[in-house]
Amino acid sequence: MxxxxxxxxxxxxxxxxxxxxxxxxxxxxxxxxxxxxxxxxxxxxxxxxxxxxxxxxxxxxxxxxxxxxxxxxxxxxxxxxxxxxxxxxxxxxxxxxxxxxxxxxxxxxxxxxxxxxxxxxxxxxxxxxxxxxxxxxxxxxxxxxxxxxxxxxxxxxxxxxxxxxxxxxxxxxxxxxxxxxxxxxxxxxxxxxxxxxMLMTPASLEFHVDNVDRERLLEYQNQNKSPKLVEIIDELKKKGIWDFPFDIFVTVQLNDPDVFMVNTLRETFVDGTNGDDITKAMMKGRADVFKLHRIMKEYFPGFSRSRIRYIADVLGVRETxxxxxxxxxxxxxxxSGRVYEDQVARTTYNFDLPDPKRPSYDPMMGSAKKPDAKRQHISIEVPYGxxxxxxxxxxxxxxxxxxxxxxxxxxxxxxxxxxxxxxxxxxxxxxxxxxxxxxxxxxxxxxxxxxxxxxxxxxx
Ligand SMILES: Cc1cc2nc3c(=O)[nH]c(=O)nc-3n(C[C@H](O)[C@H](O)[C@H](O)COP(=O)(O)OP(=O)(O)OC[C@H]3O[C@@H](n4cnc5c(N)ncnc54)[C@H](O)[C@@H]3O)c2cc1C
Missing domain, CATH: 3.50.50.60 (FAD/NAD(P)-binding domain)
Structure with a gap:
C-alpha cells in the first residue's frame, strides 16, 4: 500500500x-x-x-x-x-x-x-x-x-x-x-x-425473494383487508413461533411479478456511524433473514415456494x-406549509420514521394526510440553507x-x-x-x- x-x-x-x-x-x-x-x-x-x-x-x-x-x-x-x-x-x-x-x-x-x-x-x-x-x-x-x-x-x-x-x-x-x-x-x-x-430509528437488512405466488398473496391481503398480515403474526406470537421485536410484514413487489423486496426486519439500537454496531446488525440481520424466510414459507400466503434471491450487501440505515x-x-x-423564496426541494411523502424502541410503531404516520382544514395533504418545502x-x-x-x-x-x-x-x-x-x-x-x-x-x- x-x-x-x-x-x-x-x-x-x-x-x-x-x-x-x-x-x-x-x-x-x-x-x-x-x-x-x-x-x-x-x-x-x-x-x-x-x-x-x-x-x-x-x-x-x-x-x-x-x-x-x-x-x-x-x-x-x-x-x-x-x-x-x-x-x-x-x-x-x-x-x-x-x-x-x-x-x-x-x-x-x-x-x-x-x-x-x-x-x-x-x-x-x-x-x-x-x-x-x-x-x-x-x-x-x-x-x-x-x-x-x-x-x-x-x-x-x-x-x-x-x-x-x-x-x-x-x-x-x-x-x-x-x-x-x-x-x-x-x-x-x-x-x-x-x-x-440520541437513539435512532431502526436499521433494516433488506432481502428479495422470487418464485412468489403474487395472486395468492394479493387475494389474502384483499379478502382480509390485511396488507401487513398482522393477524397471522399475532397467531404465530401466541404459539411462540414469532419472537421478533416487530410485528408487521412489509413487502413490495419489484419489477418482475414474482420478485418481492422484504422490508420487514428491524434492528434496534444501531448507530449507523459506529463500526461495531454495523457489523453486529449486519450479521444478526442475515441470521434473521433465514429465520423470517422459513416462517414466510410455512405460514405466509403466496410464499411457500419462494426462494431467497438476494440479501443486501449493505445494512439499510435510515437515520444518523x-x-x-x-x-x-x-x-x-x-x-404549517411554510414556503421559502430560496426553496430547493419539497416532499409530499408521509412522516415516516419508526420509533427507535418500538419498530412497528411509526409515531407520526398519517399526520401528513389532511394536516389542516385547508390542505388535503402535506407538501413540505425545503430552503437552500x-x-x-x-x-x-x-x-x-x-x-x-x-x-x-x-x-x-x-x-x-x-x-x-x-x-x-x-x-x-x-x-x-x-x-x-x-x-x-x-x-x-x-x-x-x-x-x-x-x-x-x-x-x-x-x-x-
Ligand atoms: C431499509 C430502508 C428502506 C427504505 N425504503 C425506501 C423506499 O421504499 N423508497 C425510498 O424512496 N426510500 C426508501 N428509503 C430511504 C432512502 O433509501 C434513503 O434515505 C436515501 O437513499 C438517502 O439517499 P442519500 O443519497 O442521502 O444516502 P445513501 O443512499 O445512504 O447514499 C450514501 C452513499 O454514500 C456512500 N458513502 C457513505 N460514506 C462514505 C464515505 N465515507 N466515503 C465514500 N462513500 C461513502 C454510501 O456507500 C452510499 O452509496 C429506505 C431506507 C432504508 C434504510
Whole structure:
C-alpha cells in the first residue's frame, strides 16, 4: 500500500461529490452538466447507495396519489424524473401510473402505489452509463476518511482505496455520504437521533425473494383487508413461533411479478456511524433473514415456494447525523406549509420514521394526510440553507443528512426528495464557483429560479 501522496494534477477537481447514493448521483450530474470538472467517490463497488447496495429497489417521493381525485401527480422533476423515464423506457422499472392503487402488492395502502419498483442490477448498469455520458469522473471502492480544513475551507480530502491513502482536492465539496461523514470530519456541528437519548430509528437488512405466488398473496391481503398480515403474526406470537421485536410484514413487489423486496426486519439500537454496531446488525440481520424466510414459507400466503434471491450487501440505515445548517426546517414549519423564496426541494411523502424502541410503531404516520382544514395533504418545502453547514465555506451537505428536525427527516429521506437536494447542491456549487463565493453566499432566490428552469421545481 502506498503511503499518503501529494495531490496529483489528475486528483484535482472543481467539485468532488462524496458518496454515490441517490443524492450524490444527482449532485455530480448537475455539477458536471454546468461545466465543473466533477468527481464522485463511492466506498462500495456500485453507484446507487441505499437504492441498490441496500436492496431498496423502490423509489418513493416522486409521485403523489390523490385518493380523492384518483390522480397520480408528479412531484419531482429534473434528474430524478429523467432517470425514472429512462428506467421505464428500458423496461427496468414499473411506471406507477400503470399500477392499480387499490389492487396491487406493491405496498400497503393506495398512496404507496406511488412508489416506483425497479430492477436493482439493471439500474446499477444504467447509473454507470449515465455517469460516463455526463463526464463525471468515477471512483469506486474509494472511501473518504478525512477532511483537512485551512482558513475556513476544506483544502483536501484524505481518501482510501486499493492504491492506498490519497489526497484529493477541489474548489468545492458535496457531502452526500448520508451520514455527513465529510462535514463531521471537517468539524461542522451536527445532531444525531433523538435529542433526549440520541437513539435512532431502526436499521433494516433488506432481502428479495422470487418464485412468489403474487395472486395468492394479493387475494389474502384483499379478502382480509390485511396488507401487513398482522393477524397471522399475532397467531404465530401466541404459539411462540414469532419472537421478533416487530410485528408487521412489509413487502413490495419489484419489477418482475414474482420478485418481492422484504422490508420487514428491524434492528434496534444501531448507530449507523459506529463500526461495531454495523457489523453486529449486519450479521444478526442475515441470521434473521433465514429465520423470517422459513416462517414466510410455512405460514405466509403466496410464499411457500419462494426462494431467497438476494440479501443486501449493505445494512439499510435510515437515520444518523443531521448537520446544524444555516437554515433549519422544524416540524412546525413543515406542518404549517411554510414556503421559502430560496426553496430547493419539497416532499409530499408521509412522516415516516419508526420509533427507535418500538419498530412497528411509526409515531407520526398519517399526520401528513389532511394536516389542516385547508390542505388535503402535506407538501413540505425545503430552503437552500439546510444544506449549508457551519464552519466550512466550500462544502454543501445533501441527502438525508440535511438540517431538519428528525420528524421532518421522516418525510424528506425518501429518494425523490434526496435526489432533488442533490441536484440543487450540484447547481449551487456551480453558481458559487462562477462568482468565487462561499456556499453560504449563494443567492438562494436566484438558485430557485435556476432550479425551476431546470424543471426540478414546479407545482407551488
Ligand atoms: C431499509 C430502508 C428502506 C427504505 N425504503 C425506501 C423506499 O421504499 N423508497 C425510498 O424512496 N426510500 C426508501 N428509503 C430511504 C432512502 O433509501 C434513503 O434515505 C436515501 O437513499 C438517502 O439517499 P442519500 O443519497 O442521502 O444516502 P445513501 O443512499 O445512504 O447514499 C450514501 C452513499 O454514500 C456512500 N458513502 C457513505 N460514506 C462514505 C464515505 N465515507 N466515503 C465514500 N462513500 C461513502 C454510501 O456507500 C452510499 O452509496 C429506505 C431506507 C432504508 C434504510
Amino acid at each position: 502506498r503511503a499518503e501522496i501529494e495531490i496529483a494534477e489528475s486528483l484535482s477537481f472543481d467539485c468532488i461529490v462524496c458518496g454515490g447514493g441517490p443524492s450524490g448521483i444527482a449532485a455530480a450530474i448537475a455539477s458536471s452538466e454546468q461545466g465543473l470538472r466533477t468527481a464522485i467517490l463511492e466506498r462500495t463497488g456500485s453507484f446507487g447507495g441505499t437504492a441498490v447496495m441496500s436492496g431498496v429497489n423502490h423509489l418513493l417521493g416522486g409521485r403523489f396519489y390523490h385518493e380523492d381525485t384518483k390522480v397520480m401527480e408528479k412531484t419531482v422533476g429534473g434528474i430524478f424524473d429523467d432517470l425514472v423515464d429512462r428506467m421505464i423506457f428500458e423496461g427496468i422499472a414499473i411506471a406507477p401510473e400503470e399500477i392499480d392503487p387499490y389492487n396491487n402488492p406493491h405496498g400497503w395502502y393506495p398512496r404507496m402505489a406511488a412508489g416506483i419498483p425497479f430492477d436493482g442490477n439493471a439500474v446499477k448498469g444504467l447509473l454507470d452509463r449515465i455517469l460516463i455520458e455526463k463526464k463525471v469522473v468515477p471512483y469506486l471502492f474509494t472511501k473518504v476518511i478525512g477532511a483537512e480544513v485551512d482558513s475556513g475551507n476544506i483544502s483536501s480530502l484524505i481518501v482510501n482505496n486499493k492504491s492506498g491513502n490519497l489526497k484529493m482536492k477541489a474548489s468545492y465539496y458535496i457531502d452526500a455520504t448520508g451520514d455527513a461523514d465529510v462535514a463531521s470530519s471537517a468539524g461542522c456541528r451536527f445532531e444525531k437521533g433523538r435529542s433526549a437519548d 447525523r443531521r448537520i446544524v445548517g444555516m437554515k433549519h426546517v422544524t416540524l412546525e414549519d413543515a406542518k 439546510v444544506m449549508v453547514p457551519d464552519r466550512v465555506g466550500n462544502l454543501l451537505v445533501t441527502g438525508r443528512a440535511v438540517s431538519v428536525d428528525r420528524e421532518v427527516l421522516g418525510a424528506l429521506r425518501v429518494m425523490g426528495p434526496c435526489m432533488m437536494l442533490g441536484e440543487a447542491a450540484g447547481t449551487a456549487v456551480a453558481a458559487a464557483k462562477e462568482k468565487g463565493q462561499r456556499c453560504a453566499d449563494v443567492n438562494g432566490k436566484e438558485l430557485r429560479k435556476q432550479l425551476i428552469e431546470r424543471g426540478l421545481l414546479f407545482g407551488r
